[in-house]
Amino acid sequence: MDQNHEVAVTQMRMSVEKLGSSTEKYEDPTLMRFLIARSMDTDKAAKMFVQWLQWRASFVSLNYIPDSEVQDELNSRKIYLQGQSTKGCPVLLVKIKNHLPAKDQLQFKKFVVHLLDKAISSSFRGREIGNEKLIAILDLHQIAYKNIDTRGLITGFQFLQIVIVCNEEERRELIRTVGEEALPEGYGGRAKLVALQDFVITPSDDKMP
Structure with missing residues (x-):
């Protein structure tokens, strides 16, 4: 971190x-994430940070969302957590x-927080490196009109960098990026599918954000 950033962080803390x-x-x-989001304006970044703390305290009061609060979403078995990519990113x-x-939008919002928290905890283990990323593989096989979720797509496109895999070279690049140990069988890898609710966080991983 350069000196200007160090000064900005100190001012933000104050x-x-x-x-x-x-x-x-x-x-x-x-x-730094909050400073960058607010164009390095320390006061605006501080305000955003405090608002985030308040939201987290009210929406995620236990510091995590238990399975019991998102059971309907988990029962669909649509999300799988596959461990880490070749660069240590969690793979969904x-x-x-x-x-x-979702018919219950509140439960769906809790589900999004639940899966992101679990994915982050499974990989970064409480470390803050400033460049935390995850890989999400969207399988569109056998998709039907009933599966189209406009609100969900808009949300996803806001924070995902989309790469469409449609030929052999792109498939090989996917395998290189994710790694055969994390990529499931049927997608070019050797891993077994692990549903989100079946993925076990080890004691060293249980430090939720």
Whole structure:
């Protein structure tokens, strides 16, 4: 981190304290995310950070979303957590044919938080490196009109960098990027499919965001 960024982070920490909150539990890479999101404006970044803390405290009061609160979404077995890619990123597989637009939007929002928290915890183990990413493979095989979720697609396109795999070279690149150990059988890898609810977080992984 260069000197200008270090100064900005320090100023942001002070601004957060003035707003009655604390950054004690968070390292510089996390705070930099908020600064970048607010064009390095320390006051705006501090305000955004405090709002995020307040949202997290109210929406994820246990610091995680238990399976019991998103059981309907889990029962569809549409999300699979496959471990880590060759670069250490968590790998998610989404079977779109098993997805139906949510009738309970609150449960769906909790489900998104649940799966992202679990994916991050499975890979980064509480480390803050400032460039945390995940790989999501969207399987469109046998997709039908009933599976189309406009709201879900819009949300996904907002934070995913889309790469469409439609030929052999692109398939080989997918295998190289993900790695055969994480990529499931049938997709060019050797791994077994592991449903999100069946993926076990080891004790060293259980530090949720």
